[in-house]
Amino acid sequence: MPIRVQTEDFDLSKEVAALRSDDPRTGAVVTFVGVVRDFNDGSGVAEMELEHYPGMTEKALEDIVSQAKARWEIFNALVIHRVGPLKPLDQIVLVAVTSAHRGEAFAACEFIIDYLKTQAPFWKKEQTPNGARWVDARATDDAALRKWDVDPANQLPQS
Template sequence: MMVRVQQEDFDVGVETTRLRLQYPQAGAVVSFTGQVRDLNDGQSIASLTLEHYPGMTEKSLAAIVEQAKQRWHIFDALVIHRIGTLPPQAQIVLVIVVSAHRGDAFAACEFIMDYLKTEAPFWKKEVTPEGAKWLDERASDHAARERWQ
């Protein structure tokens, strides 16, 4: 399991290949890449700034991946989350799950993202033509997380 919080961009192809080649017994590699939207709630987005709690964020992400490993038969998972100020269409997050079968890989990947959105200590600030604002948690993110209970 690998968890990274970084300012630098990532290469989805390189990261996927690196993880996939470690597990020749894998039959499924599932990934999710999140990116900065250019619109949110009808407003244009000039940039998104992501802040985190160093050390605590990585532990939180590792705990989420560990929960996924306990629920599904997966070989490994990678989570990369970016911080700093990012423009629209910049990649924010990458989750890759490797498993023997696609069902476990899809479920674990979705679970990791649903929990990441509500459990990992990240703060987001959008800059719009009207100014900057910190974003509140979304009810839809909590609803997505609750379905795993």
């Protein structure tokens, strides 16, 4: 299961080519790339620093990819998340999913990024004109997770 947390940037084309090269059943590849914005919560952002808990973060990402594979008929998934200092327009995260059909790949990709935004142990600190600030979780991200019948409070599927 390709999960990487790294400081280095990634090459979207190379990552997607590697992901899809080994399965001739692949009929769809869906990707999401998140990038640093220069504006957030009413203020300019000069830099964002991402911190994580090594080991715990990778385990959380592996778990969500396993959940996506259990929910949809996907062949493979890749999650690369960067940590450390990042500037506006820098790539932060890549989620890529392969399947036979686009519907499965789109749903699984969206599920993975929704979970990652709310449950993966990453902490974001932004440098703004008013100084550094930690970024709080957003209610909209929790709402996005609930549409998949996952309770943000305990990370378990609701019965």
